[in-house]
Amino acid sequence: MKKFAVILAGCGVFDGSEIHEATLTLLAIQKKGSEYQCFAPNIDQHHVINHITGEEMQQTRNVLIESARIARGNIKDISELNVDDYDGIIFPGGFGVAKNLSDFAFKGAEIAVLPSVSETILAFWKAKKPIGALCISPAIIAKVIPNATLTIGSDAGTKDAIEKMGAKHKQTTHGEVVTDAENKIVTTPCYMLDANIAQIEEGANNLVDQIHQL
Template sequence: MRRVSETEIRCLLAAPFSEEKITLLMLQSKSGCILFPSINCIFVVNQENEIMKKFAVVLAGCGVYDGAEIHEATLAMLAIKQSGNDYQCFAPDMEQYHVINHLTGEVMNEKRNVLVEAARIARGSIMPLSQFDADSFDVLFFPGGFGAAKNLSTVAFDGPKATVQPDVEKAVKAMFNQKKPIGAMCISPAFIAKILGDVNVTIGNDEGTAQVIEAFGGTHIQTEHGDVVCDHEKKVFTTPCYMLDASIADIWDGAYNIVESILASFEPKDTAEE
C-alpha cells in the first residue's frame, strides 16, 4: 500500500469526490488512513481528521552560497509536518553553477550535482524534478538560497534577462494551470515572477532584486520578517526570510506563516483568511 494526497486520490477515483463523502470517510478512519485496496493506496488524514496536503519541496542544492538555504528548507519542512501534512523533496538533476567554500566564500575548483547535494538535506529521500507530476501534489514549494538564483534560474547573473531551468519552469506552469498554490521563500520569488509575469511577490526590501521582479512584469511588495504576500488570484505565496538580515528564529516565523497561509487557501472562501 502507498500513501497518496487528496489530489491524487481524486485523480485515481476519476470521479467527483464530494466533501460530504470525504467527511464520512474521515470520521470512519481510526488510524489516520483510509484504505482503498482496489487501487492499492492509502488516503491519509492528519490527527485533526483533515485531508493531508502533499507539498513538493524543490531544493536548489545544499548550502546558502551555491545551493538551497538549509535553515529555510529545514524549517519549511518542519512547518509542513507540524501542520499535519506531508512533503516530497525534488531537485533538478544537473551540475550546479559552481561550488563555494562556505568557510571562506571562495569558489572551489570542483563540480557537484544539484540533486546529489540536495539529497543531503532530504536525507536521501528525493526525486529528480523531471519526474514531478502536478496531478500528485497539492502545493509546489521553493525554499531560497543562492542556488535558486544560480541553479534554478540565472537571476544572480543575468538580472532582467534571466532564464529559468526548464524543469522548474515546467513544474511552476503545471501547478499554475491547475490553480494550485505555489510557495516561495527568500530569492525564489524572483524566478516565479519571471515565469508568471503579472504576480504580486516579496523578497523583503532589496531594491535591486525588486527592480528585476518589476522588469519581469511582477509587482514587488516590501515586507518585514514573518510577513507573507498572498496573491490569491495567482495562488502564489511569498516571504522574504534571508533576503533580510535574519536570525534562525526569524526564518521559523516566515516558514510557519507561509505554510499556514497556503493551507488557509484551501479553506472555503467564506472562512479563509484574506
C-alpha cells in the first residue's frame, strides 16, 4: 500500500487550501487503495478573508489549525514529515499556497518559499519520489526544482512568472495533467481554469493515477 504526504495551507480558497481540490485529492488517493497523511506549517496565515464578501477580516488564524478542519484533526506539523515514510507528496492549490507557503501572490517570479516547504520538496525530489501539484501549487515547485516542466493551465501572467523562474510551462485544459518524468513531477490546472467541481475531481483523479504510475 502506497502512502502519500498531502501538504495543506489553511482552509478556504482565498486564504488557505482550496477545499474541493484538497478533499478530492484525498478521495482520489483512497480510491487507488493508498493512504495519506496531511501536513501543514505551524505558522500564522498571511491574512484572513471573508469568503462571502472577499474582504480582509481583522483576525489571526493559524495555518496548521485551519488545515485541521479539512483533515478532520488528523494532521501533523510539516516539521515532522520524514520523506522515508512516504511514497510521494501532493500539494492541493488555493491562495494559501501563494500567501502562506510562499509569497508568490505578492512577488510573482521573485517568490520566496517557506523554508520548511522548500526543504520538504527538495527532500522528495532528491529521493526520486513523485511530487504532485494542483492549481497554483506548481509555482512553488518551479521555484524549488530547477528546469521543471509543469502546468497551471493557461493564465498568461502566472505562466510568465513560472518561466522566469526557469521552468517550462505546457498549456492544458480541464482534467489534463503534465508529467515531468525526469523530475517525477505531475501537475494539473484545476481552479486556475474556470472549472466546476466535477472537472476538479477529474483532474485530481488523473494526477493521482499518474503519480501511482511513477
